[in-house]
Amino acid sequence: MKADPRGVLTGVHFIDGDHACCEGALAAGARFAAGYPITPSTEVVERFAARVPTVGGTFIQMEDELAASITLQGAVWGGAKAFTVTSGPGFSLMMEHIGYAAMTETPCVFVDVQRGGPSTGLPTLPAQADMMQARWGSHGDYEIIALCPNSPQECFDLTIKAFNLAEEFRVPVMFMMDEVVGHMTEKVVIPPADEIEVTPRRHTHKAVEDYLPYQTNGDMVPEMAHAGEGYRFHVTGLTHDERGYPNMTPQTQDKLVRRLQNKVRAATDRIAMFEEEQLEGADVVVVSYGITSRVAQRAIDVARERGMRVGKLRLITAWPFPENKIRELAAEVKAFVVPELNLGQMVREVERAADGRAKTYPVSHAGGGVHNPEEILRVIVEASRCR
Amino acid sequence: MPVKDVGLVDQGVVNPVEPFLRSDRMPHIWCPGCGIGTTVNCFARALIESKIDLQSLALVSGIGCTGRVAGYVKLDSFHTTHGRAIPFATGLKLANPKLNVVVYSGDGDLSAIGGNHLIHAARRNIDLKVICVNNLIYAMTGGQTAPTTPGHATTSTNPYGTFEPAFNLPHLVEAAGAVYVARWTTFHVRQLARSIGEAFQKKGFSFIEVISPCPTLYQRRNKMGDGLDTMKYYKEQSKTRHGAPTSEVGLTLKGEIIVGKFVDRDRPDYQTMMRAQYVEALGERFVEAPEMVCS
Numbered sequence: 001m002k003a004d005p006r007g008v009l010t011g012v013h014f015i016d017g018d019h020a021c022c023e024g025a026l027a028a029g030a031r032f033a034a035g036y037p038i039t040p041s042t043e044v045v046e047r048f049a050a051r052v053p054t055v056g057g058t059f060i061q062m063e064d065e066l067a068a069s070i071t072l073q074g075a076v077w078g079g080a081k082a083f084t085v086t087s088g089p090g091f092s093l094m095m096e097h098i099g100y101a102a103m104t105e106t107p108c109v110f111v112d113v114q115r116g117g118p119s120t121g122l123p124t125l126p127a128q129a130d131m132m133q134a135r136w137g138s139h140g141d142y143e144i145i146a147l148c149p150n151s152p153q154e155c156f157d158l159t160i161k162a163f164n165l166a167e168e169f170r171v172p173v174m175f176m177m178d179e180v181v182g183h184m185t186e187k188v189v190i191p192p193a194d195e196i197e198v199t200p201r202r203h204t205h206k207a208v209e210d211y212l213p214y215q216t217n218g219d220m221v222p223e224m225a226h227a228g229e230g231y232r233f234h235v236t237g238l239t240h241d242e243r244g245y246p247n248m249t250p251q252t253q254d255k256l257v258r259r260l261q262n263k264v265r266a267a268t269d270r271i272a273m274f275e276e277e278q279l280e281g282a283d284v285v286v287v288s289y290g291i292t293s294r295v296a297q298r299a300i301d302v303a304r305e306r307g308m309r310v311g312k313l314r315l316i317t318a319w320p321f322p323e324n325k326i327r328e329l330a331a332e333v334k335a336f337v338v339p340e341l342n343l344g345q346m347v348r349e350v351e352r353a354a355d356g357r358a359k360t361y362p363v364s365h366a367g368g369g370v371h372n373p374e375e376i377l378r379v380i381v382e383a384s385r386c387r
Numbered sequence: 388m389p390v391k392d393v394g395l396v397d398q399g400v401v402n403p404v405e406p407f408l409r410s411d412r413m414p415h416i417w418c419p420g421c422g423i424g425t426t427v428n429c430f431a432r433a434l435i436e437s438k439i440d441l442q443s444l445a446l447v448s449g450i451g452c453t454g455r456v457a458g459y460v461k462l463d464s465f466h467t468t469h470g471r472a473i474p475f476a477t478g479l480k481l482a483n484p485k486l487n488v489v490v491y492s493g494d495g496d497l498s499a500i501g502g503n504h505l506i507h508a509a510r511r512n513i514d515l516k517v518i519c520v521n522n523l524i525y526a527m528t529g530g531q532t533a534p535t536t537p538g539h540a541t542t543s544t545n546p547y548g549t550f551e552p553a554f555n556l557p558h559l560v561e562a563a564g565a566v567y568v569a570r571w572t573t574f575h576v577r578q579l580a581r582s583i584g585e586a587f588q589k590k591g592f593s594f595i596e597v598i599s600p601c602p603t604l605y606q607r608r609n610k611m612g613d614g615l616d617t618m619k620y621y622k623e624q625s626k627t628r629h630g631a632p633t634s635e636v637g638l639t640l641k642g643e644i645i646v647g648k649f650v651d652r653d654r655p656d657y658q659t660m661m662r663a664q665y666v667e668a669l670g671e672r673f674v675e676a677p678e679m680v681c682s
């Protein structure tokens with residue numbers, strides 16, 4: 001279905017990533033946000049607070065992130081498309097409710113504008129060190145989707161994508177920005193509403209008496225109903241059966257938790273988005289994401305000028321990790337170079353997928369700035385000499 | 388630490404409230420003599436008497452023995468996370484203002500881990516009906532001290548008796564801004580049902596505290612007998628004082644229980660204030676929130 005034109009600010013803008021993310025959410029049909037202020041993410045909800053009463057919808061500033069991360073889920077069950085926005089410390093507080101959204105299959109978006117950690121860390125400076133937390137931060141086995149924009153334009157485009165994926169798979173989608181992308185101002189083109197595809201809710205068409213809230217038909221994703229429509233359904237974070245009723249047996253647990261995982265895993269290749277460049281015949285492939293991909297570009301260009309055969313793979317989808325892509329490349333190339341603003345997170349996934357067939361070189365950075373392209377170049381040179 | 392397989396009949400919770408219950412989920416998990424079933428019965432009676440449209444009614448619980456209420460009522464019902472029933476309910480209500488949203492949860496859930504949400508929802512005057520089953524203990528996890536446990540009570544985590552001062556919940560929520568505050572015990576079934584009905588007539592944050600026995604973990608450990616002895620205690624020691632200053636209704640271990648309707652006042656609820664502010668500030672530019680059904 002096409003976007004509701006009321007939420008779409010069609011035109012050419014010069015805005016930062018945080019504001020572009022807000023416009024993406026509005027274009028995607030988000031009409032509800034709950035948040036709690038935290039640098040460097042607050043501009044997203046500040047803009048939403050200003051815009052939403054002129055579009056039709058609600059913003060509420062909650063008392064903390066524990067509240068914000070569940071208030072938005074109440075709104076989803078009330079019929080809204082909803083999201084919350086935060087950064088490091090707030091993201092940590094939201095973990096229990098990421099698990100709740102996964103367990104109850106509540107489609108929603110969590111935006112994390114990453115800053116340096118741990119703890120209060122570097123409130124105004126970038127990092128990419130929440131990547132594993134986004135995947136594993138809540139207890140138990142579950143699966144989420146995570147996207148990594150590298151420009152304000154992508155903050156707009158991919159926020160729409162994040163909402164669409166949330167609806168398609170009924171999962172919480174993590175929108176993993178970083179401080180630089182959030183605060184960087186660039187040209188953002190917002191297309192007309194009729195050029196924007198939005199995924200509608202998987203709302204049931206079944207009659208009340210035929211509806212089972214967690215029954216699936218083939219594609220592993222159940223259909224939703226909203227409160228107030230007469231379905232009189234039950235939702236719980238306890239292990240539940242197709243009726244949505246608590247059923248705490250190992251059998252029900254096995255069936256439910258495997259489905260929650262498989263509905264995303266089975267679609268990994270379809271969800272996977274990446275940007276690739278000169279992978280054919282490459283000796284070394286630089287795997288990067290977010291702001292680091294833009295710094296890495298410089299290192300890649302210089303390496304190529306010096307005659308090295310360097311490919312580029314930019315992860316747009318971080319989770320589910322596109323391991324098939326890495327596996328295929330590992331059979332062709334000598335090494336992967338993985339720069340990221342953390343002490344080694346996604347590089348572990350690259351290494352796991354490469355499974356020894358190609359070497360893996362991390363280029364770590366504790367956060368607080370971006371890499372110097374020289375550091376990445378040095379590792380590319382080293383990697384291209386490996387056997 | 389509820390026991391299994393207690394027939395609902397034990398609670399007298401059959402007809403005419405049956406249409407409100409998920410009979411396919413019976414038997415429930417509550418212990419014999421537990422007060423939670425009694426409160427559910429009152430709730431169902433209040434729904435019948437006040438002729439609330441069940442389709443527009445949603446119930447939200449947190450976690451605990453009381454939190455299990457959400458699983459037994461035949462309504463759109465949400466069993467959320469520990470302490471977060473109120474913020475979940477806030478999102479539900481704001482997204483669909485036509486819903487009547489009830490929060491049904493325990494004293495620990497609402498006033499300890501969820502205490503921050505409780506006071507802020509009251510301050511904002513979110514239009515929610517909160518039913519707090521106060522058994523003075525964390526029951527589900529085995530009888531630990533709650534912020535409501537009266538001084539000198541014995542609990543599993545204060546085996547030598549509690550010494551921290553307890554919350555007086557009516558006083559707390561009144562100070563925070565609730566428009567309707569009442570307290571009853573599970574002995575006061577008719578009064579409780581009436582209060583629930585009255586809360587449905589209010590627009591704004593309403594709070595009904597129900598003092599309720601947990602014979603398994605509280606009464607027994609404090610040598611207060613079984614469910615029946617507790618009813619006797621409630622009957623003898625309760626004093627109805629409508630309009631009593633909430634500062635005077637704090638509870639003690641074996642003393643008097645002041646019950647009644649303490650607060651009944653009006654002030655604009657969150658959504659009314661929000662809309663008015665937008666209309667004033669934005670004029671023509673304000674766009675009414677749509678019916679949020681995005682199918």
Ligand SMILES: Cc1ncc(C[n+]2csc(CCOP(=O)(O)OP(=O)(O)O)c2C)c(N)n1
Nearest residue numbers: 450451452453469493494495496525526527
């Ligand atoms: C985040 C979190 N912390 C702790 C628990 C464990 N827990 C479950 S119920 C409960 C206390 C419930 O007490 P109350 O709200 O008074 O409900 P009751 O069982 O007495 O009805 C606790 C601590 C939990 N489920 N989640």
Ligand code: SF4
Nearest residue numbers: 389418421452526601
């Ligand atoms: S509150 Fe006490 S009596 Fe009631 S079910 Fe829980 S443990 Fe049993």
Ligand SMILES: [Mg+2]
Nearest residue numbers: 493494522524
């Ligand atoms: Mg309790």
